[in-house]
Amino acid sequence: xxxxxxxxxxxxxxxxxxTLVTFExxxxxxxxHTHVVKNLDLEIRRGEFLTLLxxxxxxxxxxxxxxxxxxxxxxxxxxxxxxxxxxxxxxxxGIGMVFQNYALFPHMSIAENIAFPLEVxxxxxxxxxxxxxxxxxxxxxxxxxxxxxxxxSGGQQQRVALARALVFEPELVLMDEPxxxxxxxxxxxxxxxxxxxxxxxxxxxVYVTHDQTEALTMSDRIAVFAGGRIRQLADPRxxxxxxxxxxxxxxxxxxxxxxxxxxxxDGDTAVIATRGGTRLEAFAVDIxxxxxxxVIVRPENVRIGAAVDGLRDVITGRVVDVVYHGDHLQVxxxxxxxxxxxxxxxxxxEAPTVGSEIRFGFLSRHARAYDPARTDH
Amino acid sequence: MSHNSMPLTTSxxxxxxxxxxxxxxxxxxxxxxxLAIVPxxxxxxxxxxxxxxxxxxKWMEAFxxxxxxxMAVKNSFFIGSLSAALATVLGTMAAIGLSRxxxxxxxxxxxxxxxxLVVPIVIYAVGLYFFFAxxxxxxxxxxxxxxxxxxxxxxxxxxxxxxxxxxxxxxxxAAASLGASPLLAFRRVMLxxxxxxxxxxxLFAFAASFDEVVTVLFLAAPEQRTIxxxxxxxxxxxxxxxxxxxxxxxxxxxVLLLAAVELLKRRAQRMRATA
Ligand SMILES: Nc1ncnc2c1ncn2[C@@H]1O[C@H](COP(=O)(O)OP(=O)(O)OP(=O)(O)O)[C@@H](O)[C@H]1O
Ligand SMILES: [Mg+2]
Numbered sequence: 001x002x003x004x005x006x007x008x009x010x011x012x013x014x015x016x017x018x019t020l021v022t023f024e025x026x027x028x029x030x031x032x033h034t035h036v037v038k039n040l041d042l043e044i045r046r047g048e049f050l051t052l053l054x055x056x057x058x059x060x061x062x063x064x065x066x067x068x069x070x071x072x073x074x075x076x077x078x079x080x081x082x083x084x085x086x087x088x089x090x091x092x093x094g095i096g097m098v099f100q101n102y103a104l105f106p107h108m109s110i111a112e113n114i115a116f117p118l119e120v121x122x123x124x125x126x127x128x129x130x131x132x133x134x135x136x137x138x139x140x141x142x143x144x145x146x147x148x149x150x151x152x153s154g155g156q157q158q159r160v161a162l163a164r165a166l167v168f169e170p171e172l173v174l175m176d177e178p179x180x181x182x183x184x185x186x187x188x189x190x191x192x193x194x195x196x197x198x199x200x201x202x203x204x205x206v207y208v209t210h211d212q213t214e215a216l217t218m219s220d221r222i223a224v225f226a227g228g229r230i231r232q233l234a235d236p237r238x239x240x241x242x243x244x245x246x247x248x249x250x251x252x253x254x255x256x257x258x259x260x261x262x263x264x265x266d267g268d269t270a271v272i273a274t275r276g277g278t279r280l281e282a283f284a285v286d287i288x289x290x291x292x293x294x295v296i297v298r299p300e301n302v303r304i305g306a307a308v309d310g311l312r313d314v315i316t317g318r319v320v321d322v323v324y325h326g327d328h329l330q331v332x333x334x335x336x337x338x339x340x341x342x343x344x345x346x347x348x349x350e351a352p353t354v355g356s357e358i359r360f361g362f363l364s365r366h367a368r369a370y371d372p373a374r375t376d377h
Numbered sequence: 378m379s380h381n382s383m384p385l386t387t388s389x390x391x392x393x394x395x396x397x398x399x400x401x402x403x404x405x406x407x408x409x410x411x412l413a414i415v416p417x418x419x420x421x422x423x424x425x426x427x428x429x430x431x432x433x434x435k436w437m438e439a440f441x442x443x444x445x446x447x448m449a450v451k452n453s454f455f456i457g458s459l460s461a462a463l464a465t466v467l468g469t470m471a472a473i474g475l476s477r478x479x480x481x482x483x484x485x486x487x488x489x490x491x492x493x494l495v496v497p498i499v500i501y502a503v504g505l506y507f508f509f510a511x512x513x514x515x516x517x518x519x520x521x522x523x524x525x526x527x528x529x530x531x532x533x534x535x536x537x538x539x540x541x542x543x544x545x546x547x548x549x550x551a552a553a554s555l556g557a558s559p560l561l562a563f564r565r566v567m568l569x570x571x572x573x574x575x576x577x578x579x580l581f582a583f584a585a586s587f588d589e590v591v592t593v594l595f596l597a598a599p600e601q602r603t604i605x606x607x608x609x610x611x612x613x614x615x616x617x618x619x620x621x622x623x624x625x626x627x628x629x630x631x632v633l634l635l636a637a638v639e640l641l642k643r644r645a646q647r648m649r650a651t652a
Contacts, residue, residue: 070550090553091562097554103547107569116565117555168556 017045020172020204021067026076028062028228036062038228040076044206045221046171049198051207053215054225055251060208063225064174067206069093080172096165096173100180102157104149110136110160111145117168135163138197155186162194166201176208191218212252216240224248231374245286246375249296249368256302256340258295259372265289270369276336280313282367286374294372301366302342304331304358305350311361319352333358411628417621425616440622448600449607450626453587456518456603460525461583467526468533468582469575473567475534476541491531501528502595509596516598524592529582536581540574540645573645577638584634588627 023042029035037059044050052060065071067078069090078085085093104113114135118128136142139159149157158178165173178194179187195218198205209215215222216236223233224247232244243249250257260274270284272293282295308314317335329351333340342360352358385393417425421433440446471490475483493501505524506515514520544567552562568575590605597606604623611620 068550068554070553089558090550091556091558093554094556095554097551099547099551101545101547103545103551105548105551105566116552116557120556120561164555174554 017047019043020046020081021206022079023063023067024077024079026063026066026073026078028059028066028071029074035074036228037066037073040228040230042223042230042233044172044204047202047204048220049195049205049207049218051209051215051219051222052225053209053212053222053252054231056210058225059228060210060225061176064176064206064208068095068097068174094168094170094172096168096170098158098161098165098173098175098178100177102149102154102161104157104161104164106149109146109148110141110152113149113160114164114167117164121168131167135167138166139163139193154182155190158182158190159193162197166197166203170203172204172206174206174208177210178207179214180209187214194218216252222252224251226251243285243296243368246294246296246370246372249370250375254299254341254343256297256299256338257375258297258336258338260293260295262287262290262293262369269364272369274336276315276338278313278315278336280367281364282369283365285368286370288371292372293369294375295367295369296375297362297367299330299341299343300328301362302340302360303362304333304342304344304352304360308359308361312364314359314361316357316359319354319356319358322351322354331358333360335360414621414624415628417618418625420618420621422618425618425620436618436622437625439619440626443619446604446607446619446623449602449604449623452601453603453605456521456525456601457583457586459518459522460529460586461579463522463526464529464582465533465575465579468530468578469537469571471530472534472537472541473563476538476544477546490534493528494531498528498589498591502592505592506595515596516601517596518601520596521593521601524596525586525589526582528589528592529585532581532585533575533578536574536578537571538574540571544570573641577641577645580634580638580641584631587630 021042021044023040026037026040026042027035028037036057040059040063042063052063054060062071066073067085069085069088073086080088080093104110105116108116111132114132115128118131123131132145133142136145139162141156141159141163144152144156144160149160152160158181161178175194179190182190191214194205194207197203207215207218216239219236221233221235222239224231224239226247232239232248234242234244239248240253243252249255258272258274258276258278258280260272260280263271263273263279265271265284265287268284270282270287270293272280272282272295274280274295280295282293287293303311315335317333317340319331320334320339321330321332323330323332324346326346328346329344331342331344331352333342340360416429417427418436419432419434420429421431421435422429475487475490502524505520509515509520509524514523548566548570549559549562552566553559557565587603588605590603590609593601593603593606594609597603602610604627608620608623611617611623
């Protein structure tokens with residue numbers, strides 16, 4: 001197994017990789033009038049770990065199902081390399097799939113479950129036994145071949161499902177919230193296992209989740225879905241630090257939001273008058289020259305106390321609560337009628353007293369201004 | 378009952394006894410006519426009447442040595458098995474189709490498929506007669522098997538639908554994603570999991586054919602007579618206790634079928650518990 005550290009940085013690794021799957025102007029409607037996927041273009045690169053992230057009902061599962069062949073696009077075409085998939089039934093697509101509820105065959109033993117795709121492909125007994133054994137070793141469950149699915153824990157069942165989806169060596173594997181049914185600790189462990197299988201086997205993975213932490217930690221690229229469209233497709237760092245629109249900014253990671261109107265705009269810089277009456281200089285991401293704006297600031301970029309010296313815009317508020325999180329403090333500040341959250345590393349924070357007046361502010365490049373119409377979903 | 382250890386009031390105890398009495402009375406009402414015929418099978422008299430003066434096995438022997446009755450038994454099993462097989466295939470396919478998705482007219486179609494359960498059998502038989510006559514299917518095994526298959530299929534639809542209601546359709550998707558064609562996925566995944574429902578339905582379909590007499594009256598030639606049909610003419614012609622012997626044999630077969638259904642139900646419950 002290749003150690004993760006030996007890999008080049010994620011961005012440079014996959015930016016140039018060839019395209020494996022292309023969604024070309026894909027639309028989907030179930031009932032004939034509401035489109036749950038709208039004119040969607042997407043390129044999946046060979047070897048990448050692509051996550052579809054987005055609020056409930058945004059069309060993630062639908063996209064995955066169309067790629068797997070269980071739903072038919074209303075219009076558009078999905079290409080697997082040079083092959084159009086529209087006329088290819090699911091069982092001929094050779095795409096591995098892992099389901100949230102595992103979908104193990106309850107009447108078959110674990111070994112029979114994993115042997116299933118190999119039997120279907122007409123492999124010989126000896127070859128099947130060998131591959132089943134290797135697959136079970138791969139997911140570190142060598143001792144359970146003869147058990148039934150219902151005799152395993154959730155985490156074990158999901159690892160068997162993973163082994164079964166990988167044993168026939170598909171180049172593309174789809175996973176729809178595979179860890180959704182597991183508790184937090186097991187989920188983190190499985191995230192690591194899936195990630196290392198992805199790297200050691202050179203798989204292309206399309207992964208659906210609505211857990212943004214999971215998306216950030218596992219993915220090479222993340223596509224943020226909302227209302228059947230992709231709002232942004234970027235690597236985790238770009239997505240978190242440079243969200244392209246307000247929805248992405250508020251959906252991925254935590255954020256403070258100040259609503260206001262644009263006073264002036266000069267290139268990348270805009271001055272926003274907030275509803276609370278403060279003028280903020282902000283980085284203009286997704287706004288015009290006039291009109292309403294939502295200024296979004298990450299809690300870790302909110303400075304308090306002495307750190308505000310030298311900032312252009314400083315706001316005064318009152319400390320409502322200080323919550324200790326071990327590695328950081330969360331300071332809740334009442335200001336402008338809002339609850340502003342500031343995250344301070346524990347080691348260099350002088351914990352402010354609750355009830356005291358506090359000054360806070362942020363660099364103007366950390367205050368990102370968006371169109372509020374494209375912020376709510 | 379969930380009364381556990383709570384002491385019962387007098388009125389509760391009374392109503393409990395009343396309930397038990399009504400239950401026993403109902404059971405007797407249901408079973409007594411069936412049991413009443415059995416002793417006559419072992420009568421040594423010449424007529425199908427009570428009181429029984431002496432007991433013997435002569436009517437049983439007569440039943441098992443008669444060529445006419447042997448023919449009837451053979452016909453009953455032949456027609457029963459073929460029509461049950463046909464009903465099982467058709468009923469299973471219908472149940473799967475009806476369970477898959479919601480589509481326009483699904484309720485109408487379901488009612489249509491289940492209609493043989495409620496349409497008066499004599500109307501069905503007369504209709505069949507006029508439908509089959511120009512096709513040359515009256516007085517033929519084919520005609521009776523088709524008629525009975527249609528009567529048995531609703532039972533299969535009902536039992537298979539019940540099994541399918543607990544079936545996770547994601548398993549079929551999983552099978553497809555692993556490379557199994559729809560037919561293979563059905564054979565390896567769906568069928569084993571709904572098998573108790575399929576077999577129960579088949580047994581019911583067999584039973585439905587086995588005791589059916591009206592369509593046979595309309596459609597069967599003399600050489601296609603089944604046990605109930607023979608009994609029917611026996612009742613009109615001779616009224617001999619051999620009819621009671623035939624009844625006893627039929628009751629034994631019916632009990633065996635019921636026992637098989639019960640066994641299957643237990644098995645299905647066990648499978649569901651482990652699924
Ligand atoms: N089989 C179906 N028939 C009708 N409507 C459907 C069907 N499947 C999904 N939808 C609708 O399509 C929309 C998108 O659903 P989809 O399952 O793709 O969302 P999702 O992003 O996976 O959501 P979640 O995070 O809740 O799983 C939803 O509004 C849903 O109600
Ligand atoms: Mg979903």
